[in-house]
Amino acid sequence: MASEEILARVCSVWADVLDLPEVGPDDNFFQLGGRSLTAVQIVRGTLDAFAVSLPVQTVFEAPTPRAFVDRVTAGAEGGGFAGPAARTADTAPLSWQQEWQYRLEQAVSGSNIYSSFVRFELRGPVDRAAFDGAWLDVVERHAVLRTRYRVVGGAVEQVVDGDAHYDLEEHDLSAWDEATRGLQHRKVHEEFTRRGYDLARDAGLRVQLVLLEPDRAQVVVSVHHINFDGWSRDILLAGFVAAYRARLGLGEAPAAPQAQYADFARWQRMRLSEAAEDHLRFWRDAVGPGAPRLCPREESARATYLSARHELALPAESARGLIRLAQEEGTTPFAACLAVFGAVLADRLGVARLPVATITANRTWAATNDVIGMFLTILPVAFELDGRADVREAVRRTGASVVRTMSHQEYPLEHAYLTQEPVATRALVEGLRYGIALHPALRPERELVPGLGLLQLPPRLETGPGDEADEVDPSTFDVTLELRESPDGIVGHLTHQVDAVPHAEAAALVRSFAALATLAQRDPCAVLADLAARARSAADD
Structure with missing residues (x-):
C-alpha cells in the first residue's frame, strides 16, 4: 500500500474516532480533543484498517497522523505488537x-x-x-x-x-x-x-x-x-x-x-518473563522513597478499611480552562488534573517530588478492548513541583511523565509484589499513598428499544446520611481523587481512609484542588508552586 494511501486511511480512522468531518495529516491529537479513551479507539481502528496492533502510548508519542503513519509502517514490517492468541480450554x-x-x-x-x-x-x-x-x-x-x-x-x-x-x-x-x-x-x-x-x-x-x-x-x-x-x-x-x-x-x-x-492470562505469564528487571527498575525510580503521610499515625495500628467520601465539583469555566490548557500543551485533561492534584499534595506535604498513582485500563493489545476481565493495573507517575516552573511547563512535564509511565503498563506492580524480593517490593507498593483517576462522562439516556430508555447511574445507591458516612472500602491508597467530565464541568469525589486521613484534612484537600484548578487555568503563566500555596491558604481559612 502506498504511503499516501496509508496516510489517508489513518486520517480517516482518526476522524471517525474523534467524530470530526475530517482530520488533516498534521492535526494534533490533543488539540483535536483526544483523551486516553480515544487513543485506545484509534489503536483499535488501526488494527481493523491495517491488521497492525500497536501499544496505546503510540498515539501520545506520535500525536499527528503523519507521525503515526511511521509507526503503522514499522509495525506492519515488524509484526506489530504481539498479543495473545485465542485458545479453547477449560x-x-x-x-x-x-x-x-x-x-x-x-x-x-x-x-x-x-x-x-x-x-x-x-x-x-x-x-x-x-x-x-x-x-x-x-x-x-x-x-x-x-x-x-x-x-x-x-x-x-x-x-x-x-x-x-x-x-x-x-x-x-x-x-x-x-x-x-x-x-x-x-x-x-x-x-x-x-x-x-x-x-x-x-x-x-x-x-x-x-x-x-x-x-x-x-x-x-x-x-x-x-x-x-x-x-x-x-x-x-x-x-x-x-x-x-x-x-x-x-x-x-x-x-x-x-x-x-x-x-490473556496465559500470554501475560509468558510475556512478563521477558525484560522484567527493566520494568521493575523504572517503577523503583518512579516511586523513589515513596510519599509521606498527610497525617502521622501509629504504624502498628491495624487498618480498618473504613473510608469516607467528599464531593467535588469544578465549575464549567474552570473545567474548560483546564481542558484548553492541556490541549495547548499537547497533553490530556488527565495530565492537567494530575498536575493540579500533585501540586496540592506536594505543597501540603512539603516535598518537591512524590509518586501519584493512577489506575490504567492496561489493554495494550487491541483485541482486549471487547473482553470483560481484570486488566487494570496501578501506574505510579513521578510528579515534581519545580519552584520555578509555571503552570504550562508543569502540565507539559506531567504529560510527558504520564507517557513514559504508560510504556511500562504491561508490567503490573502486582507481578513485582508477588514475584520479586518481598521487602523491596512491599516498600514499592506501600510508597503509593495517593491516587487519581479521570473517568469519561456517563452516557446520557439512550433508547434500548422503541419505548424503553436506559439511563446509566452511579454504581451505588446513596444509603448513608452524607459525605462523612464511613463505609468499608478496599482502596489501596490513603487518598483517591476520582473525577469525571460532565456537561457542567468536572465533578467527582475524594475518598480517604479515615484511619489515615481525618475528615477535616480530606475536606481541605478538596477545597485546595478546586481553588488551585481555578487559579491555574486563569493564570497559566504563574509559578504553579506559588499558586498551590495560595490555594492552601484559601482552603485553610
Whole structure:
C-alpha cells in the first residue's frame, strides 16, 4: 500500500474516532480533543484498517497522523505488537492481577469489599424473557463470567463452566407508596451489594431487578473484581443492550470476542518473563522513597478499611480552562488534573517530588478492548513541583511523565509484589499513598428499544446520611481523587481512609484542588508552586 494511501486511511480512522468531518495529516491529537479513551479507539481502528496492533502510548508519542503513519509502517514490517492468541480450554492460570485479587480476597473471605457494581435505570415496559435471555447471552460470550477458582497442587487456576448461568434477584415495589418504596429500595439494594463471593462456588454474575413503577425499574449488576474492571462496565452494558435488542428481533446478536480473558492470562505469564528487571527498575525510580503521610499515625495500628467520601465539583469555566490548557500543551485533561492534584499534595506535604498513582485500563493489545476481565493495573507517575516552573511547563512535564509511565503498563506492580524480593517490593507498593483517576462522562439516556430508555447511574445507591458516612472500602491508597467530565464541568469525589486521613484534612484537600484548578487555568503563566500555596491558604481559612 502506498504511503499516501496509508496516510489517508489513518486520517480517516482518526476522524471517525474523534467524530470530526475530517482530520488533516498534521492535526494534533490533543488539540483535536483526544483523551486516553480515544487513543485506545484509534489503536483499535488501526488494527481493523491495517491488521497492525500497536501499544496505546503510540498515539501520545506520535500525536499527528503523519507521525503515526511511521509507526503503522514499522509495525506492519515488524509484526506489530504481539498479543495473545485465542485458545479453547477449560482451565488456565490466573493473570498477575487476578492472583493479587485472589490473595486479597482470601484475607477478607466472604466480604463484599472486592465486589464491582454497574447500575442503570430502565424507563418503559421491560420484556422479562428478553431481559433474562440477554444476560445469559452476555455470560455465554464472556467466559470469565462463568469462571470459578480452585487450588490444584498449591497453585490457583481458573475453571470455566460450560453452561451459561447467573443469579437473578427480583423485587416488585411498584404498588408501595413513595416513602415506603424508597426505604424498601434502599434495604434490598444494601442487602444485595453487601453480599460477598465464594470464588470456588458462586456464579460470576449477579443481577438485581427492582420494579419501582409499572414502567420504571432499576438494575444493579454485581461482579467480583477478580473478573471485572472499570473498562468492563461499558462492555457489559453494550453487550446487554445488543443482546436485548437481538432477543426482540431488532438487531443481530453480537459476535464473541476474538479471545477470552484466560487467553490473556496465559500470554501475560509468558510475556512478563521477558525484560522484567527493566520494568521493575523504572517503577523503583518512579516511586523513589515513596510519599509521606498527610497525617502521622501509629504504624502498628491495624487498618480498618473504613473510608469516607467528599464531593467535588469544578465549575464549567474552570473545567474548560483546564481542558484548553492541556490541549495547548499537547497533553490530556488527565495530565492537567494530575498536575493540579500533585501540586496540592506536594505543597501540603512539603516535598518537591512524590509518586501519584493512577489506575490504567492496561489493554495494550487491541483485541482486549471487547473482553470483560481484570486488566487494570496501578501506574505510579513521578510528579515534581519545580519552584520555578509555571503552570504550562508543569502540565507539559506531567504529560510527558504520564507517557513514559504508560510504556511500562504491561508490567503490573502486582507481578513485582508477588514475584520479586518481598521487602523491596512491599516498600514499592506501600510508597503509593495517593491516587487519581479521570473517568469519561456517563452516557446520557439512550433508547434500548422503541419505548424503553436506559439511563446509566452511579454504581451505588446513596444509603448513608452524607459525605462523612464511613463505609468499608478496599482502596489501596490513603487518598483517591476520582473525577469525571460532565456537561457542567468536572465533578467527582475524594475518598480517604479515615484511619489515615481525618475528615477535616480530606475536606481541605478538596477545597485546595478546586481553588488551585481555578487559579491555574486563569493564570497559566504563574509559578504553579506559588499558586498551590495560595490555594492552601484559601482552603485553610
